[in-house]
Amino acid sequence: MLFPFLRTLRMGLKSLMLHFLRSSLATLGILIGVMAVIWLVAWGEGVSYQIQQQINELGARNIIIKSVKPADVGRAGSFIFEYGLKRDDYARIVTTIPTVERAVPMREISREVRFRDRKTQVQLIGCTPEYFEINNLNVDRGRLMTDRDLSERDNAVIIGVETAQFLFPFEAPIGRKIMTEIDHEFYTVIGVTQERDPSAAIGSSFAGRDYNMDIYMPLTTFRSRIGDEVIIIGSGSREGELVELNQITVTVENINQVEETAEIIETLLEKFHKERDYSITIPKELLKQAEVLRTMFNVLLVLIAGISLLVGGVGIMNIMLATVTERTREIGIRRAMGAKQRDIVAQFLAETIVLTSVGGVLGVIGGFACGLFTEGVQWFFKSFLTDMWEALPATVQDMTPIIAPWSVVAAFSISVAVGVIFGIYPAMRASKMDPIEALRHE
Known part of the structure; x- marks a missing residue:
């Protein structure tokens, strides 16, 4: 069972390499989407960590009473x-x-x-x-x-x-x-x-x-x-x-x-x-609120970054539909030689999964560059846009991105899922072609 699957993947990869530029452009959308998920969550975690540190400094056993x-x-x-x-x-x-x-x-x-x-x-x-x-x-x-x-x-x-x-x-x-x-x-x-x-x-x-x-x-x-x-x-x-x-x-x-x-x-x-004319604040409660806000913030950022993956998935579906049209005669020949509908579905799904997986892996690698990119941006603002830099909150100035392991796993898993979901329609369309009509296609 494993060998036919690997053979199908190899065939899919070989087919994609024949159209390297088109495949690369299709992969780029997934790459950017995966990077966006990892980077946005890392920035969110970094800011949240700074805020939590500020709250922790107030002391978990403390109660702050202020004149208002x-x-x-x-x-x-x-x-x-x-x-x-x-x-x-x-x-x-x-x-x-x-x-x-x-x-x-x-x-x-x-x-x-x-x-x-x-x-x-x-x-x-x-x-x-x-x-x-x-x-x-x-x-x-x-x-x-x-x-x-x-x-x-x-x-x-x-x-x-x-x-x-x-x-x-x-x-x-x-x-x-x-x-x-x-x-x-x-x-x-x-x-x-x-x-x-x-x-x-x-x-x-x-x-x-x-x-x-x-x-x-x-x-x-x-x-x-x-x-x-x-x-x-x-x-x-x-x-x-x-x-x-x-x-x-x-x-x-x-x-x-x-x-x-x-x-x-x-x-x-x-x-x-x-x-x-006073306020009573419990840092311990602020910490709980910060945890809730952090979770909500991360969910929001993942949804925003997920739009990039969605757009990348639509782009891949368009590429695969164009590929199906170009390879209509090849599909007809395979069907005439005894290939079943599920074989055609497996071939095109394999190609889509290869595209999204490559994009996902490259996106994960790019995601780990978040820290270097952030340091570069902070250095640029500090060196050339001093007034704007000083106007930024201390939590942003001191922020160090924290890459959450779950965001890496989630981003890559979503990219593969996008490949499966957006690859189903082109694959099904290819499998349902009439072999005789497909052989007549020029």
């Missing part, structure tokens, strides 16, 4: 609008919820900082020493914040590495004093953080953050030197916002307690807040 500006803040006039998380909220969470292992408060504000004639816009972060641990921030020079800095409200700051490079291109930053605009306060640099990859925005839950540009100071210093109010001066108006804390990161003792603790926090905040 209510929608009705945009009223004109001169007033102080108070919203968001309070220090009392932080105290209640720590003292009344037994499953909480620790809670890390944070306050931030945008400010321009200056050293001599150099100035830049940064985010000033008021925090506690634990903030550096939960955000994987390490010191490159100097030291990190201590509980003593917090208790004594020292005018000490740790600056991000990129801010340090900008403000101190020729000087050692440790021990230097920087000044904040508006407040005109001076702060002594006690440390410089190591370079850390920026975090990308995750939907509407988290904005992206460039840790290398931030400046960190004790939360107590932030409160005493800068305060809770932010004054916004507009055209004909003077508005103020009073926010005590921008974020509280809660860590629970056990990962199974995350949802339960989040519900308790929700109930607690609802009791003391007149309106919902």
Whole structure:
């Protein structure tokens, strides 16, 4: 049984080689389709991996509570609008919820900082020493914040590495004093953080953050030197916002307690807040959502790439129909010599399968070049289209394609299936020819 099948394949391959250019063009559609499936899935997996890494960095045992500006803040006039998380909220969470292992408060504000004639816009972060641990921030020079800095409200700051490079291109930053605009306060640099990859925005839950540009100071210093109010001066108006804390990161003792603790926090905040001026996000839930989105994204990409395979299949069917017409006399001779209909079907199906299999194999080989192609495109954008490159999200800039084994198997299997499906009609048409009419064909 095996030998007749191999003989049929050999005959099909020999027939296709007689029309090499036409066969190559027919194979090209399958090749592109298979490559498209592998490349698109690899890019999708790469982006998904970056997003999952960002979520994992937030911590599976963490609950993120953030202040949210209510929608009705945009009223004109001169007033102080108070919203968001309070220090009392932080105290209640720590003292009344037994499953909480620790809670890390944070306050931030945008400010321009200056050293001599150099100035830049940064985010000033008021925090506690634990903030550096939960955000994987390490010191490159100097030291990190201590509980003593917090208790004594020292005018000490740790600056991000990129801010340090900008403000101190020729000087050692440790021990230097920087000044904040508006407040005109001076702060002594006690440390410089190591370079850390920026975090990308995750939907509407988290904005992206460039840790290398931030400046960190004790939360107590932030409160005493800068305060809770932010004054916004507009055209004909003077508005103020009073926010005590921008974020509280809660860590629970056990990962199974995350949802339960989040519900308790929700109930607690609802009791003391007149309106919902906060959001509660569970990274663990974000991770589940990311998995669902990744699956949906991959299915969509495969369907899009499958259109290429479909078009390639139509092209192969057209080629095979033309081949059947050209070889009508050959079909008549074979039938006259005793070939059965199934022999004719097998011959033309074999030719179609050979075409799609060759295209599939070449497509798989081309699929493994996805990484090199992506690196080349990233290098081109980084070197010649700098503005466009910098506008891209960090997840795209840092993305490395991940070739999923299932996509290779699926792409090749689909290409062979396309050959069978689109080869049936030409093969059946060839087998149903009348031998006498076929012999008369010129």
